[in-house]
Amino acid sequence: MTALSPHPDRLLPADPGTRDVARRLYGEVAGAPILSPHGHVDARVLLDDERFPDPAALFITPDHYVTRLLHALGVTYEELELGKDARERDGRKIWRTFCRHWDAFLGTPVRFWLESELAEVFGIDEQPSEASADRLYDELEARLSEPGFRPRALFDRFGIEVLATTDDPADDLAAHLALREDPTFRGRVVPTFRADRYLTPGTPAWAPALAALAEASGIDTGTYAGLLDALRSRRAFFQAAGGTATDTGVLAADATPLSDTASERIHLAGLAGEVSEAEASAYRANLLYRFAEMSVDDGLVMQLHAGVHRNTHRPTLERFGPDTGHDLPAVGGYTQPLAPLLRDFGTAPGFHLVLFTVDETLFSREIAPLAGFYPSVFAGAPWWFLDSPAAIARYRAAVTDSAGFAKTSGFIDDTRAFCSIPARHDMSRRADAAFLANLVVTHQLTEDDALGVARRLVDEQPRRVFKL
Amino acid sequence: MTALSPHPDRLLPADPGTRDVARRLYGEVAGAPILSPHGHVDARVLLDDERFPDPAALFITPDHYVTRLLHALGVTYEELELGKDARERDGRKIWRTFCRHWDAFLGTPVRFWLESELAEVFGIDEQPSEASADRLYDELEARLSEPGFRPRALFDRFGIEVLATTDDPADDLAAHLALREDPTFRGRVVPTFRADRYLTPGTPAWAPALAALAEASGIDTGTYAGLLDALRSRRAFFQAAGGTATDTGVLAADATPLSDTASERIHLAGLAGEVSEAEASAYRANLLYRFAEMSVDDGLVMQLHAGVHRNTHRPTLERFGPDTGHDLPAVGGYTQPLAPLLRDFGTAPGFHLVLFTVDETLFSREIAPLAGFYPSVFAGAPWWFLDSPAAIARYRAAVTDSAGFAKTSGFIDDTRAFCSIPARHDMSRRADAAFLANLVVTHQLTEDDALGVARRLVDEQPRRVFKL
Amino acid sequence: MTALSPHPDRLLPADPGTRDVARRLYGEVAGAPILSPHGHVDARVLLDDERFPDPAALFITPDHYVTRLLHALGVTYEELELGKDARERDGRKIWRTFCRHWDAFLGTPVRFWLESELAEVFGIDEQPSEASADRLYDELEARLSEPGFRPRALFDRFGIEVLATTDDPADDLAAHLALREDPTFRGRVVPTFRADRYLTPGTPAWAPALAALAEASGIDTGTYAGLLDALRSRRAFFQAAGGTATDTGVLAADATPLSDTASERIHLAGLAGEVSEAEASAYRANLLYRFAEMSVDDGLVMQLHAGVHRNTHRPTLERFGPDTGHDLPAVGGYTQPLAPLLRDFGTAPGFHLVLFTVDETLFSREIAPLAGFYPSVFAGAPWWFLDSPAAIARYRAAVTDSAGFAKTSGFIDDTRAFCSIPARHDMSRRADAAFLANLVVTHQLTEDDALGVARRLVDEQPRRVFKL
Structure with a gap:
C-alpha cells in the first residue's frame, strides 16, 4: 500500500528561504472563501441536493x-x-x-x-x-x-461564496430561481449568459436555437433585429436572476461590425439555408461586436474563450459525443481581430472584457499589452491546457510585467467537476504564493506588498473584475 | 510611511550559493561605464543643460x-x-x-x-x-x-560614456555638432539615422518628408534615385557627426528588392497620390533591402525594430497623439522576410544587423538561429514589452543555446527617460549576473568564465556590435 | 593552463536539497545502456571499424x-x-x-x-x-x-545497446546486413527508412531517386501505384534488416490524401517535367498520408521532423554543400495539417507517430494536447535548436501537464557525431533528473515515483515507442 498524503507544502518553492515566505503568503489565503466566477457545474445539482x-x-x-x-x-x-x-x-x-x-x-x-x-x-x-x-x-x-x-453540504464545507454556472440564453434558469427562493440554501449561484449557439447561421443547431430563444423570450427571432432584441431581453432576465457575466467561445476572435442591412440579409439567408461560410463568419464577427455593445449598455462582464478547435476527431465525436478529449488548441490572436471592438468600446466606462487563451504565446505578446492599456481588458487566468502549476508560473511571469496584478482576472476553475473546485483553487493559491515569494526574496516586492497582492488575487480582484 | 530602500541584492537569485556567485559577478560590472547605443533622449537636453x-x-x-x-x-x-x-x-x-x-x-x-x-x-x-x-x-x-x-551633471554622475540619440535624416544635428565643439562637455553623444518617414509612399507624412530631406541634403528627392542619393548623403553627414548606426521600425520585416525601374515608378505614383497599398509595401520592402546595401557600403550598423502595430487606438491617437501607450506587439518574423537581404549581405564583411523583437517566440525560433550562423546578425536585447527581469532571463535562456553570448547586442535602454538610464542598465546587469550565476552553480560555466562574459556584455560587446 | 574537468554535478539544480534528490535520480540512470532510436551515424563506420x-x-x-x-x-x-x-x-x-x-x-x-x-x-x-x-x-x-x-571498442564502452541509422529506401543496407552476420559484433544497429527524396515531383532529385528505387526494388516506379508498391517492398526489406521505424522531414506537415487518379496524374506530370508547385505539394501531402497508412499496415513507427527551412543561404550551399549550418527553424504546425491523417489513423491499433519540432510554441499548444489524446501520438524529444538543458527543461514543463511522461519519446540524440552520443544522452539524463527532482521537492511526485519515471524514460519508454 502506498500512502496518499498530499504534502502541506506542495507546489511551494524548493529553496528554504523562499518556501518560508511562500508558506506565509499561502497561509494568508488558504482558507479564504472561494469565488468561482466561471464554471460548468449544473445549478440543478445544488437545487436537488441528491x-x-x-x-x-x-x-x-x-x-x-x-x-x-x-x-x-x-x-x-x-x-x-x-x-x-x-x-x-x-x-x-x-x-x-x-x-x-x-x-x-x-x-x-x-x-x-x-x-x-x-x-x-x-x-x-x-x-x-x-x-x-x-x-x-x-x-x-x-x-x-x-x-x-451531498452537494449542499460540500458547498458549505468548500467555503464557496459564489458559484457561476454557464447557461444558454433560452434556459429558463428554473434551478437558479428556485435556489434564490430556497430559504434553506444560503449560497450564491449565478447564471452566465453563453450565446454560442446563435452565432453561426447555416450550422444545424442555429435555426432550432433561434426557435427556442423565441419561445423563451416571446420575441420573434426570424429577423436579425429580433434576435438582438431577444438576446437583450434574455440578458436582462439573466441579470435579474443574479447573472453578472456573459461568455463566448469562438475559434477566431474576429469582431468586425456589419451594417444592420447586411446582417439582416445573412440572417434571412441562414434561415433559408443559403448562407456561405464567409457570410456566416462575417455574421458571427458582427455578433461578437454587438455582444460588446450590449455589455457596454447593460454592464454584463464579457468573457471571451477563443482559439479552440472543437471536436477534431470525428469518429470519436460520432460515437461518444462532444467534450470527449479531442478539442485542441489553435493558434490564437486577439490584438488584430478585436481591433474594431476595442476602438469603439475599449475605453467605455464600466465595460469589462476578460480574455482567455490556450495559446500561451499570447500572454506576453497580446493579452498583457492589451490589459496594460485598455481599462476594459483583463487577462484571464490560464485556461484548460494551461491550468497547471508550471503554466500558471509562466502566465504570471509573462503577464505581470506589462499588466501588473490588478489587470488579471483572479483564478477561474472552469470545471464541470464540482468536487475538484477546492483543489483547483488551492493549486492556484499555492502557485501564486510561490510566484510572489520569489519576487519577495529577490527584493522585487516587500513581503507586506506580496501579502496584499495574494489577498487581492483571491478576493477583491475576482469581485471587481466579475462585478460579484 | 513606508521606506523606499532598494535592496542591494535585488534581482539576484534566491538560493544562497547562487546569490553569492551573482553578487560577485554583479559587483564586477555594477560600476562599469554606461554604453547606450540606442535610445530616444534629445541631444538638446544635454546641449542646453537646463x-x-x-x-x-x-x-x-x-x-x-x-x-x-x-x-x-x-x-x-x-x-x-x-x-x-x-x-x-x-x-x-x-x-x-x-x-x-x-x-x-x-x-x-x-x-x-x-x-x-x-x-x-x-x-x-x-x-x-x-x-x-x-x-x-x-x-x-x-x-x-x-x-x-542638471542633465550634464547627471550624465557624469551616471557614468555615461556614449549616448546614442535617434534622429531623422533631415535633421541638421545642430545639437550634436554643438556638443562636439563644446569644450566644457566631455561626453559622447552620437546620432542614429532613422529613415522611417521615407519608407511608405502614400502616407501623409511621406511627401513632406521628401521635401525636408531635399532641403537638408540639397538633392532632389522627386525621384527614387534622388531619394537614395539623398539618404546616402545624409548617412555620410550622420557619420561625420559621430553616428555609427541606423535604425528602422517597420511592422513587417520584408526586404525583397525591386528593380530600379519599378521603384522609380512607385515613387512617382506616390508623389502623384496614386499608389496602392501593395505597391507601397513593395517599395518599403525594397528600401529595407537598400538600407542593408548602404550599410554594407558605409559601415553603419543596421538596427531593425520590427513587429509593432503603432497607434492602434484611434480615439486616443486623435486626442492625445502618438506614443501614448497603445502601440501593441504583432506576430513577428525575420527568417522568411529577411531571406533576400541575408542571401546578398548576410556574410558581407563588416555588415552588422541587430534584430529586435516584441514577440518572444522569435528568440529561439528565428533570432538565435540567424545570429548563430550569419556573421552579420546580432540578437538585440529584449525590447519594450520584454524588458523586464523575467523576460531578460527568458531571452538569455532562449538565445544562448544557439548563439552564445558573443552574438548578443549587449543591453539597450531604448528610453526617452534620461533619469532612468542607470536604473535600466543596472537591471540588465543584475539580470545577467543572475543568469550567469545559475550557469556557474550548475557547472555549465566556471566563475572565471562567467566574470569574463559579464564584463564583455557591458563593454566589449556593445562596442563591437555598434562600432562605438 | 585551464583545467578541463566536467563537474560530477553539472546540470543538477543549485538548491542543495533539490540537488541531493537529483543526484540520486541521475545516479540511478547514469550508467543505463544507451538506446538511440534516431540518428545519423553511418553503419559502415561500425562495419569497417577503422x-x-x-x-x-x-x-x-x-x-x-x-x-x-x-x-x-x-x-x-x-x-x-x-x-x-x-x-x-x-x-x-x-x-x-x-x-x-x-x-x-x-x-x-x-x-x-x-x-x-x-x-x-x-x-x-x-x-x-x-x-x-x-x-x-x-x-x-x-x-x-x-x-x-576504434568505433566498435567505443560502441561497447559507450554502452550502446541499439543504434538506429537513417537510410534511403534504395539503400541496399549492405553494412547493416553484414553487421548482423558478423559474429564478432554483438551490438544492434538498425536502419531507419527515410523516403524524403520521393516526396516532391519536379525537384531535380526526384526522377533519379525513382530510378534508383526501381533498381533496388525491382518494381517499376514510373507510376504512382508502382512507387507505393516499391516503397512497401523496401519497407519490408528494412524490417527484415532490423528496422523498426521510418522518418520523414518536411517543411509543412500537410497530410491531405488525394485520389489515386489525381496522384497518378501528378506522378506522370512530374516525370514529364510539367508539375506545378501546388501539384507537387498536394502529391507530397498525400504521400505523408500514405506513409501513415503503410505504418498502420506494417507496424513501422512513423517519425515526423517538420518545420525546417533547408539550405537557406544559397551562396553557402553552392560553395560548401548542404548541412553547413544554414538550415533554419520555420513556424511550425501539426494540429491542423495532420487532421486528415489523425482522423483516419490516429486511433489505429499499433500505430506510432512521433512528432518533433524546432518551434517550441508547439510543445504546449499542439504536441502535448495531441499526445494527450491520440494513443498513436508521442511527443518527440526536443530537437536540434532545442536540444540544450534549458530547452529540455522548457519541453518537460510544457509537455508533462497535458501528456504526462508516458507519451514522450525518450531521448533522441539525432547526431552524426558518434563520439558525442554518450555526452548527449548524459545531458538528457541530467536534465530529466533536474526536472524530476524539482517535482519531488515541491511534492508533486514522490521520490519513488520519480525514480520510476527516470528509469522508464531511458529504458521502457524508447523501447515501447520505437518498438525496439
Whole structure:
C-alpha cells in the first residue's frame, strides 16, 4: 500500500528561504472563501441536493481531463463505457481500469487535483492501484452515501461564496430561481449568459436555437433585429436572476461590425439555408461586436474563450459525443481581430472584457499589452491546457510585467467537476504564493506588498473584475 | 510611511550559493561605464543643460510605460492632462494621482526603475503614496533646482560614456555638432539615422518628408534615385557627426528588392497620390533591402525594430497623439522576410544587423538561429514589452543555446527617460549576473568564465556590435 | 593552463536539497545502456571499424553545430577548409582555429558535449586554447591510434545497446546486413527508412531517386501505384534488416490524401517535367498520408521532423554543400495539417507517430494536447535548436501537464557525431533528473515515483515507442 498524503507544502518553492515566505503568503489565503466566477457545474445539482453517483461517474466518465489521458495510453472509450447510458455502466469496472493506470497522471495537474480531492474531501489515505481499487471504491461509495457528502453540504464545507454556472440564453434558469427562493440554501449561484449557439447561421443547431430563444423570450427571432432584441431581453432576465457575466467561445476572435442591412440579409439567408461560410463568419464577427455593445449598455462582464478547435476527431465525436478529449488548441490572436471592438468600446466606462487563451504565446505578446492599456481588458487566468502549476508560473511571469496584478482576472476553475473546485483553487493559491515569494526574496516586492497582492488575487480582484 | 530602500541584492537569485556567485559577478560590472547605443533622449537636453521640469513632467507624462498602466486602471489621460500643453499642466495634481496608484506598478519593471531612480538618483527614502505625495513632490522639486541635478551633471554622475540619440535624416544635428565643439562637455553623444518617414509612399507624412530631406541634403528627392542619393548623403553627414548606426521600425520585416525601374515608378505614383497599398509595401520592402546595401557600403550598423502595430487606438491617437501607450506587439518574423537581404549581405564583411523583437517566440525560433550562423546578425536585447527581469532571463535562456553570448547586442535602454538610464542598465546587469550565476552553480560555466562574459556584455560587446 | 574537468554535478539544480534528490535520480540512470532510436551515424563506420580520422575531422568539420557558431563569429568556411576534399585538409590548422575560438561556445550545449567527450572519452584534462591547441591535437591523435578508440571498442564502452541509422529506401543496407552476420559484433544497429527524396515531383532529385528505387526494388516506379508498391517492398526489406521505424522531414506537415487518379496524374506530370508547385505539394501531402497508412499496415513507427527551412543561404550551399549550418527553424504546425491523417489513423491499433519540432510554441499548444489524446501520438524529444538543458527543461514543463511522461519519446540524440552520443544522452539524463527532482521537492511526485519515471524514460519508454 502506498500512502496518499498530499504534502502541506506542495507546489511551494524548493529553496528554504523562499518556501518560508511562500508558506506565509499561502497561509494568508488558504482558507479564504472561494469565488468561482466561471464554471460548468449544473445549478440543478445544488437545487436537488441528491447524492453524487458512484465513484466512476463522479471522478472519471464526465471528466475529459481524465478520460483523454487514459485514451492516450490505449484505454478505449468503450472500455470506459463512455458510449453507454450512465445507468448501464459498470462503475466498479471503470474505476479499476482507472486505478490500474494511475501512473499515467504522474506529473500532471490532474493527479494533483485527484489526490487533493481523494485525500482532503473524501479522507482516502491510499493511492489508487490495481490492489487498492476495490477497497477505495467501497470507501468512496460509503462516503457518498453520507449526508455530509451531498452537494449542499460540500458547498458549505468548500467555503464557496459564489458559484457561476454557464447557461444558454433560452434556459429558463428554473434551478437558479428556485435556489434564490430556497430559504434553506444560503449560497450564491449565478447564471452566465453563453450565446454560442446563435452565432453561426447555416450550422444545424442555429435555426432550432433561434426557435427556442423565441419561445423563451416571446420575441420573434426570424429577423436579425429580433434576435438582438431577444438576446437583450434574455440578458436582462439573466441579470435579474443574479447573472453578472456573459461568455463566448469562438475559434477566431474576429469582431468586425456589419451594417444592420447586411446582417439582416445573412440572417434571412441562414434561415433559408443559403448562407456561405464567409457570410456566416462575417455574421458571427458582427455578433461578437454587438455582444460588446450590449455589455457596454447593460454592464454584463464579457468573457471571451477563443482559439479552440472543437471536436477534431470525428469518429470519436460520432460515437461518444462532444467534450470527449479531442478539442485542441489553435493558434490564437486577439490584438488584430478585436481591433474594431476595442476602438469603439475599449475605453467605455464600466465595460469589462476578460480574455482567455490556450495559446500561451499570447500572454506576453497580446493579452498583457492589451490589459496594460485598455481599462476594459483583463487577462484571464490560464485556461484548460494551461491550468497547471508550471503554466500558471509562466502566465504570471509573462503577464505581470506589462499588466501588473490588478489587470488579471483572479483564478477561474472552469470545471464541470464540482468536487475538484477546492483543489483547483488551492493549486492556484499555492502557485501564486510561490510566484510572489520569489519576487519577495529577490527584493522585487516587500513581503507586506506580496501579502496584499495574494489577498487581492483571491478576493477583491475576482469581485471587481466579475462585478460579484 | 513606508521606506523606499532598494535592496542591494535585488534581482539576484534566491538560493544562497547562487546569490553569492551573482553578487560577485554583479559587483564586477555594477560600476562599469554606461554604453547606450540606442535610445530616444534629445541631444538638446544635454546641449542646453537646463533644469528638468517638475516631477510629473519628468517621471509621468512623457513616459508611456507609466501612463498606459495608469490608464489601464481607469485613470484617464484627461486626468493626467496629457492633452494639455506642458506649461499648462498641474504637475502636483498629476503627481498625486500617480502616487495614489503606486500599487499599480507592483511586480512590474516600471516599479523597479522608478524606485531605483527615486532612491539612487534623487535620494528619496519613502514610497510614493497618497500621504507622501506632497512631501515627495517638494523634495524632488528642491533637488531639481540644484545644479547637481542638471542633465550634464547627471550624465557624469551616471557614468555615461556614449549616448546614442535617434534622429531623422533631415535633421541638421545642430545639437550634436554643438556638443562636439563644446569644450566644457566631455561626453559622447552620437546620432542614429532613422529613415522611417521615407519608407511608405502614400502616407501623409511621406511627401513632406521628401521635401525636408531635399532641403537638408540639397538633392532632389522627386525621384527614387534622388531619394537614395539623398539618404546616402545624409548617412555620410550622420557619420561625420559621430553616428555609427541606423535604425528602422517597420511592422513587417520584408526586404525583397525591386528593380530600379519599378521603384522609380512607385515613387512617382506616390508623389502623384496614386499608389496602392501593395505597391507601397513593395517599395518599403525594397528600401529595407537598400538600407542593408548602404550599410554594407558605409559601415553603419543596421538596427531593425520590427513587429509593432503603432497607434492602434484611434480615439486616443486623435486626442492625445502618438506614443501614448497603445502601440501593441504583432506576430513577428525575420527568417522568411529577411531571406533576400541575408542571401546578398548576410556574410558581407563588416555588415552588422541587430534584430529586435516584441514577440518572444522569435528568440529561439528565428533570432538565435540567424545570429548563430550569419556573421552579420546580432540578437538585440529584449525590447519594450520584454524588458523586464523575467523576460531578460527568458531571452538569455532562449538565445544562448544557439548563439552564445558573443552574438548578443549587449543591453539597450531604448528610453526617452534620461533619469532612468542607470536604473535600466543596472537591471540588465543584475539580470545577467543572475543568469550567469545559475550557469556557474550548475557547472555549465566556471566563475572565471562567467566574470569574463559579464564584463564583455557591458563593454566589449556593445562596442563591437555598434562600432562605438 | 585551464583545467578541463566536467563537474560530477553539472546540470543538477543549485538548491542543495533539490540537488541531493537529483543526484540520486541521475545516479540511478547514469550508467543505463544507451538506446538511440534516431540518428545519423553511418553503419559502415561500425562495419569497417577503422580508426577515426584526425581531431579536426572528428570534432569540427562534419559538425554543423560547431562550424555554424564559428562562422557566426567571422571564421569563414574557407578557413575551416569545408570546401576541400577531406584528405586535403590541414587538420592541425583547423584545430588551432577552433581552439582559438573556444570561448564562442560558452553557455551552449556544444560546449557541454565537447567538454564531456574530450574529458570522458579521450581523457583530455586541459581546456582548448591557442596555447594548448598543439598539445591537445597530439594527445588526441595518439588516442585515435589506439585500438581502444576504434568505433566498435567505443560502441561497447559507450554502452550502446541499439543504434538506429537513417537510410534511403534504395539503400541496399549492405553494412547493416553484414553487421548482423558478423559474429564478432554483438551490438544492434538498425536502419531507419527515410523516403524524403520521393516526396516532391519536379525537384531535380526526384526522377533519379525513382530510378534508383526501381533498381533496388525491382518494381517499376514510373507510376504512382508502382512507387507505393516499391516503397512497401523496401519497407519490408528494412524490417527484415532490423528496422523498426521510418522518418520523414518536411517543411509543412500537410497530410491531405488525394485520389489515386489525381496522384497518378501528378506522378506522370512530374516525370514529364510539367508539375506545378501546388501539384507537387498536394502529391507530397498525400504521400505523408500514405506513409501513415503503410505504418498502420506494417507496424513501422512513423517519425515526423517538420518545420525546417533547408539550405537557406544559397551562396553557402553552392560553395560548401548542404548541412553547413544554414538550415533554419520555420513556424511550425501539426494540429491542423495532420487532421486528415489523425482522423483516419490516429486511433489505429499499433500505430506510432512521433512528432518533433524546432518551434517550441508547439510543445504546449499542439504536441502535448495531441499526445494527450491520440494513443498513436508521442511527443518527440526536443530537437536540434532545442536540444540544450534549458530547452529540455522548457519541453518537460510544457509537455508533462497535458501528456504526462508516458507519451514522450525518450531521448533522441539525432547526431552524426558518434563520439558525442554518450555526452548527449548524459545531458538528457541530467536534465530529466533536474526536472524530476524539482517535482519531488515541491511534492508533486514522490521520490519513488520519480525514480520510476527516470528509469522508464531511458529504458521502457524508447523501447515501447520505437518498438525496439
